[in-house]
Amino acid sequence: MADLSFTRRRAILLLSLTSVILITMDLRGSSIINFTRSAFGVVFRPIESATKVVTRPIGNAWNGMTHYNDVVKENHRLNDLVAFSEGSTISAIASVREAQELLSLNGLPTLAGIASCTAQVVGQSPSNFTQTVEINRGSECGLKVGMPVLNAAGMIGKITDVYNKRSVVMLLTDPGYSLAVKIVNLPAPTTTTTGAPGATVGDTTTTTSSTTTTTLPRVTTTTGIPGFVPGATIATSSTLAPLPGEVTVPAEDVGPNQPGKSTNSEITVPPGLDVPLRETGALEGRGISRNPIVRFVENQPRFGAVRIGSPIISAGGATSLAPPDIVIGSVSRVVNRTGTLGPILEVTLAANLKNLNFVRILLYQPSSERVIAP
Amino acid sequence: MIERLLLFAENRYARLVLVGLMVLTLQTTVFNDVRPFGVCLQVMVLLAASAGLARGSDVGAIGGFIIGLLYDLVLTTPMGLCAAVFAIVGYLAGVGQSLVYAPTWWTRMLLGSIASAIGMILLPIASTVTGATGILNAHVLFVALIVGLFNAVLSVPAERLCRWALTEPAAVR
Numbered sequence: 001m002a003d004l005s006f007t008r009r010r011a012i013l014l015l016s017l018t019s020v021i022l023i024t025m026d027l028r029g030s031s032i033i034n035f036t037r038s039a040f041g042v043v044f045r046p047i048e049s050a051t052k053v054v055t056r057p058i059g060n061a062w063n064g065m066t067h068y069n070d071v072v073k074e075n076h077r078l079n080d081l082v083a084f085s086e087g088s089t090i091s092a093i094a095s096v097r098e099a100q101e102l103l104s105l106n107g108l109p110t111l112a113g114i115a116s117c118t119a120q121v122v123g124q125s126p127s128n129f130t131q132t133v134e135i136n137r138g139s140e141c142g143l144k145v146g147m148p149v150l151n152a153a154g155m156i157g158k159i160t161d162v163y164n165k166r167s168v169v170m171l172l173t174d175p176g177y178s179l180a181v182k183i184v185n186l187p188a189p190t191t192t193t194t195g196a197p198g199a200t201v202g203d204t205t206t207t208t209s210s211t212t213t214t215t216l217p218r219v220t221t222t223t224g225i226p227g228f229v230p231g232a233t234i235a236t237s238s239t240l241a242p243l244p245g246e247v248t249v250p251a252e253d254v255g256p257n258q259p260g261k262s263t264n265s266e267i268t269v270p271p272g273l274d275v276p277l278r279e280t281g282a283l284e285g286r287g288i289s290r291n292p293i294v295r296f297v298e299n300q301p302r303f304g305a306v307r308i309g310s311p312i313i314s315a316g317g318a319t320s321l322a323p324p325d326i327v328i329g330s331v332s333r334v335v336n337r338t339g340t341l342g343p344i345l346e347v348t349l350a351a352n353l354k355n356l357n358f359v360r361i362l363l364y365q366p367s368s369e370r371v372i373a374p
Numbered sequence: 375m376i377e378r379l380l381l382f383a384e385n386r387y388a389r390l391v392l393v394g395l396m397v398l399t400l401q402t403t404v405f406n407d408v409r410p411f412g413v414c415l416q417v418m419v420l421l422a423a424s425a426g427l428a429r430g431s432d433v434g435a436i437g438g439f440i441i442g443l444l445y446d447l448v449l450t451t452p453m454g455l456c457a458a459v460f461a462i463v464g465y466l467a468g469v470g471q472s473l474v475y476a477p478t479w480w481t482r483m484l485l486g487s488i489a490s491a492i493g494m495i496l497l498p499i500a501s502t503v504t505g506a507t508g509i510l511n512a513h514v515l516f517v518a519l520i521v522g523l524f525n526a527v528l529s530v531p532a533e534r535l536c537r538w539a540l541t542e543p544a545a546v547r
Binding site: 007008011012015016018019020021022023025026027033036037040041044047048051052055056058059062063066123124125126127128129130132160161168170175176284285286287288289 | 395398399400401402403404405406407408410412413414416431432435436439443446447448449450451452453454455457458461465494497498501504505506507508509511513514517521
């Protein structure tokens, strides 16, 4: 009995020691562990692919049973969204092109100048605690650890493991993910007043100038993209009365940097523009069931209160793994904190991480990590 | 050469590796697609628990370690983490089985379910110890509950599979 107990203790001790050694080696980036994983992948992937072909009908049947209604609803919603988006797409493309031209004219980097590699998502992590997907491109395509991964909607994550013909992408929702981001604060929602002179309709508002008084019907203009009105410019004047049909914005509703208004600052904002303010923060994933958050946003009065719907884009920088201005998502909730602690922002991601297929990997390395040729 | 191959095939842990590989392919394919309530079912942890249920705590611990190591090879978690956790699961399942006076199919189901749920709670704890952040939250309990319930359904065939794989070489002959 004592002998048996000794053997048992020895076995348990041996297993514990082996685990600790393996964990330590892996956390220190041992090449042996990486080689073992890679070699196992080479052997195991073909078996897995064959099994996937055989078992796909089971998965499809399950998804058909459990997600049919969701898919139908999603289809209707997407049809509406496509119809809604078509109008503003052309204006948006024109704006993006103009922005890229401006950036290139000023010698500033743009996403268009970064080489990329397209890959397909071939699997996801079977774990409940890590949010990773596997793609079918690896070091042969020039991929390296840390490179940002995007789909058509925006950023989805970064590469964490690279093998010869496959890579592992850590999604934005993974608790281990962190990235420097910019929050572009939107101007306050505007209610525009327009109409024919002399017309009087139920809900009215009165504007008075030095010469005439007109009663105008209230018309509220909204667009799908907060703060974006194709072709519209926001110009304000505190001295002239609006002409009939002219778009006016109440002075208290525009952003803190009002165009055409002089402050003590030497920087002047040209009239006709309402340049949104930007603030930086750190995006952190919180698991698949919760939206990522942005921390370390400074509580600056100039920046004002962060509005729901404000876009979140990558900040870039010499040490950031992602180039600037990649769309990440928009603010869905603002949690204000007391004192000098800045708010915590919950982010709704632009990309749908549940349905990933083709992705694009930007072959981008921050300037601090680029190897300079001798 | 063939003699050596046969000797290797007769080894119960070699058979467990082959069974583990088969279950691993199912884990990364069909059980990765079928996610009831958004939870990925964990048949690898069930296999570890079944090793303990089938052959006791010692064999369960070693079997769990082997199965965990196989699982570590396809996960991005540190190598050896699942091995350590699954060894504990296999050991606990074996201890639990030894405490039952007259084991029946439903006691095995219950023990397999509890051991799986414990494994699902231990895994994020172990990950947190090794430096992962943000994964130890209330969702872990939900995952443990769902995995425990579904593994209870599969525990009887899994235990039979492990009993066959971990049979002594003499008994096989």
